Amino acid sequence: MRKLITLALAILALTSTAPAFAGITVTDLKGREVTLEKPAERVLLGFYYEDFLAVAGPGAMGKVAALSTGPWRDWRPKQYEAYVAAIPSIAELPDVGETSGGTFSVEAAIAAKPDLAILAAWQFDALGDQVAVLERAGIPVVVVDYNAQTLEKHLQSTRVLGAVMGAGQRAERLAAAYEAAIADTLARVAEAGVSGRKVYVELAKNGPSEVGNSYGNGMWGGVIDMVGGTNIAKGQIENWGPLSPEYVLAQRPDVILLAGSEWVSSPQAVLVGFGADEALANERAGAYLGRAGWADLPAAQMGEVHALYHGGTRTMSDYVYVQYLAKILYPEAFGDIDPAAELAAYYEAWLPVAAEGVFMLRYQPVTQ
């Protein structure tokens, strides 16, 4: 009986009319197998705009048919401006809406006639069964995921981007450079012996009067874990959420990281990122030390209060923030590493814009 079934299956397999073209087959970050006939010429790009450009290289924007513009223009306005200044055509691209606001229009996506949709994992999840509609319209969907903030997924996402854009070699070079930088950092950390110093991260968006989110796992939590710091939010917060101010005082953190960004509309935010002003960022970060009890914390006493670019995580350039935090925890082991210069070099090598602004900064008390 079993033999019969095996035989039947074999016959079926032989006679099935599977299309057999020598296309590009990738396994994306959701474990889906996607096949393209040729590298994409008209991409619907959902997120990870910088990584797409870094992998696909010069002229890559010419291969983009539509954007989910919101996460770029609204979340990182100054970064968006910098890219529009370098590549004016970005501003002309059709916007298909964004999944997080529920405005993503599958119809607009199909109307842009892309031959490939590249989505972030969180966008794929938000779209749910609408992905099937895109596919039924003949638009293959490839999912990449830098949000997970793990080395493995960073490398795999980069290789997937390289494969579908026909930029395999460039992607390989980028992945190798990233892997080498992380490996070097981890080797130095291992040699220095795990520090275990306590680190507190807070999203510095609404000023000191409001307790911003901290990160337990993923995002900055992942960065702290990587370099052997002790994240005081770990075990208290699953993904993100505010920590009790009293808990923060009681933990006596040795390092405080204020995650800032380009929130131009938040009057008390720690403004860092593209086009940021160092003096202003320093002043806004200093305001946080006016919080009850903060001046007595080891981090404040030792001058270990830092502002970092929140848009810097979940990209291929985030290794510089890993280096930056590692350098705070092990100053001797990283004496020859200059993370700010590394970031400038990364932009120089891989992207069409220069890293002009403030991306990492140690708070300096202003002497009157």
Added chain:
Amino acid sequence: MSAQAIATAGLRDGYRRGALRRTAALAAALAGLALLLLLDLATGPSGMTLAETWSALRQGPSGEDRMAATILWHLRMPQSLMGLLVGAALGLAGLQMQTILDNPLASPFTLGFSASAGFGAALAIMFGAALPLARFVPEFVIVPAAAFAMTLLATAIVYGVARLRGATPEILVLSGIAVLFFFQSLQSLLQFLASPEVLQQIVFWLFGSLLKATWTSIAVVGVILAACLPFLVRDVWKLTALRLGEGNAASLGLAVDSLRRRSFLIVALLTAGAVSFVGTIGFIGLVAPHVARAAVGEDHRFALPLSACAGAVILIGASVFGKLISPGAVIPVGIITAVAGIPMLFAVIARRGGGRRR
């Protein structure tokens, strides 16, 4: 002594005994509240011992142990006092609302005050920074101010309808429901338009949290509460009479409509003050009045203070509970109030059991 006199004396004795029993219940509730307040001050993630807490309390805000003084006087104390004031305000507002609407399911939020406050806050969270005054006024002032202003707008609408068409419970409830849904849909629209970061802020505000309590906000809520008290004291007998039913109260010469309108305004003020700073904390205004009536009956001289007391107990109890189950991450207290209030509610139901009518 005539039979009449004996009967009167018996009634008087009964009344005195009842008043004593109610006074005792109120004293017990206040003592319980004081203990709970101390417990709340002594609970927190930093693991200060009771002795350390007590000495920090005695030494005042500038005690020698700076860390302990900071934690107690700048972090715990504002939250505890805010919990006390907000709980009391919601308890008072809830009882009045149930009285004037003659409805055991009414709460301070029945007539759309929470929806309007939520819309005001969402509006300020989304666009507050774009206002020209944002450079001079920090965000922690703009959001409560907007929530307060929107609540007053909702009040004005319902009050206007009540002035025109008479302040019967039906009119109040119907116009209140209209206002509630109007502001709720506006708020949904804002949430639909908000970016994820802003959306999360709005949602957190709606949960209700004591985290943002400051000495300034305590002063504001305290002043509002103090300003409403004399009016409440003045109307305390009339509110009790209103519990006899509309017809009976009117036949006693009570101006029922104007009493309802007046109480409605007080409820609006109390609720607006309470929710503007801490967000919409539900359940308290619904349950505290039931607890108060179960303990001391319909006499508003006792029921009002007890309802305030019960409200504060529920909220501070929730705050303690939250700190115990999650020392590090902050769980918005509004999520927990229901958990802390449910045992009380069941106690009330158990007392009401045995098929007795209200």
